[in-house]
Amino acid sequence: MRLKRLEIQGFKSFPEKTVFKFQEDGLTGVVGPNGCGKSNIVDAVRWTLGEQSAKLLRGQAMEDVIFNGSDRRKAAGMAEVTLTFENDGSLENQWRDYGEISVSRRLFRTGESDYLINGVECRLKDVRELIADAGGSSRGYSIVEQGRVSLMVNSKPEEKRALIEEAA
Amino acid sequence: MRLKRLEIQGFKSFPEKTVFKFQEDGLTGVVGPNGCGKSNIVDAVRWTLGEQSAKLLRGQAMEDVIFNGSDRRKAAGMAEVTLTFENDGSLENQWRDYGEISVSRRLFRTGESDYLINGVECRLKDVRELIADAGGSSRGYSIVEQGRVSLMVNSKPEEKRALIEEAA
Amino acid sequence: SKERFVATFEEVSRNFSELFPRLINGGSAEMVLLDESDPLNTGVDIHVRLPGKRLRNMQLLSGGEKAIISLTMILSLFLVKPSPVCILDEVDAPLDDENLGNFAQIIREMSSSFQFLIITHNKLTMEAVDVLYGITMREPGVSQVVSVRLKDVA
Amino acid sequence: SKERFVATFEEVSRNFSELFPRLINGGSAEMVLLDESDPLNTGVDIHVRLPGKRLRNMQLLSGGEKAIISLTMILSLFLVKPSPVCILDEVDAPLDDENLGNFAQIIREMSSSFQFLIITHNKLTMEAVDVLYGITMREPGVSQVVSVRLKDVA
Ligand SMILES: Nc1ncnc2c1ncn2[C@@H]1O[C@H](COP(=O)(O)OP(=O)(O)OP(=O)(O)O)[C@@H](O)[C@H]1O
Ligand SMILES: Nc1ncnc2c1ncn2[C@@H]1O[C@H](COP(=O)(O)OP(=O)(O)OP(=O)(O)O)[C@@H](O)[C@H]1O
């Protein structure tokens, strides 16, 4: 399953609905000045894959991921991010006949929070299983956050073993 | 007191005696490919200022700072680094009439180690007092090692206070 | 199971030894099992050789060298068990020009089979991508996207 | 003593507020005593404003923003109590072009009174220095220096 599209709204510095499309066979780059929101995109992906720790998203509470307002705009009431995958037929579950599979996460400032698969509300557990089937993870080796690239060299032999087990 | 000259021999990847001169009124840059030895220069300065922890010099034992040999050269028997300062008259001690003050550190593979001020053997304590008078320190805020620039932002209020006290 | 771990280890290890010299010219590297007689529990370590250098311990390596070793490991794992996307946020920051070029080339090749999203400030890396999203805060505090297609993608 | 700490704090704090907008265009920042009634024990914190942004907590800031805040603090301390040399090893790695230019300018100005040694892979920073030492490993495993004087220094 490859990632086809990413939609961000109300998440961190993205109050407006923002869509990123990813080409098959293509390398996608993201550039821009310091603080413009590039790493926030990475946070949006990890959040939707089920990241439960606000601290690992640079926040103090999960509410910190909701757009906090700017000089001209007031704070958003909700953050929503949707990941859309191209189903290459590798899934074994109830979603196997869909051409595309989308996973969404929503958080309201009230604290209410939802997960959706193909627009249908579900549990975090369902999202995690789906993502795991697809080979994804909010904390796997495939997302290397800013400043963390050298961690693997410093890791202990047991930790390197754990990475091999993850890939098994 | 400003740093005037740095001489490195047998230290890490510098088997040959290497001299860096620093212009008054000038900005000095160091460039080169990955692994060519730039950060080793920083380690050489901190080592001579009295750094006692091999780990903070990326080593496992202090012997790791002695040139370990290459394809063509065998390992060195000793590492020696000399820092030469221009004496701007600000020192109050026995060195105050010297135009230049040099501090050297030597380590032999046997484990024998020396400190010298103006070529005269002395104790680590003497080097530390001299460096402290000059405003230096092996671990002060004025040496920012690779990858560590953001540490200050993450530091606690007590730690920021400690930095102010250091500058007092 | 024991066989599955060993099989996975061997595949990751093959990738590792094949990729490393392509990321650092003249370099070679292997992954090793610390205790081959105990595959169910043994730790895994890395041995690296860099041109001319006698390596004493991995911590003595430079910032760039460590980043490249880590990246090689990440890509080696990814090739064995890919994810829907591989996201690399400023991993090229410590790399010199030559290693930047090697890295860009490897990522380009891999992107024909896997989805990569790479965040960078580096001109060389920017030139290697097919689609470039530029993020701005033209309205202060608000991220907006401008997409720039650099190359025609079939 | 209490007076000495407060005097030092005020001087560092003045530097901090003066330097920050010159490192990040449109930014402003202060250092604050958490408990002004207890100068002997109080911790010290930083408040930062970036154009258009409503800052919730410092950890949410970007890699480049955090690096610049740290650098501002380091330089502010250095101006109050300098060392024989200020060594900056690849501190410019996370900076975008505009902030690189600001950083280079500040370091250049300060280098007329203090000794700076800056290690970098960045072209903009390289252009700002007066003397450039190039390190190579022409003989593998052995560091050698080539010095390139870029500008005439009086
Ligand atoms: N909930 C929020 N509401 C509004 N803005 C936010 C929120 N959370 C974070 N931000 C802003 O996002 C900015 C950081 O964005 P990000 O980390 O994506 O930058 P970046 O483009 O990666 O920059 P760099 O190149 O320096 O790494 C910060 O300035 C922060 O104020
Ligand atoms: N005792 C030693 N003897 C010989 N070589 C050593 C010794 N200690 C470290 N080295 C070598 O020094 C190299 C690292 O040097 P350094 O950290 O200065 O690189 P660098 O120029 O800063 O590179 P980067 O741009 O990647 O940060 C390593 O490859 C290491 O093998």
Ligand SMILES: [Mg+2]
């Ligand atoms: Mg970032």
Ligand SMILES: [Mg+2]
């Ligand atoms: Mg280095």
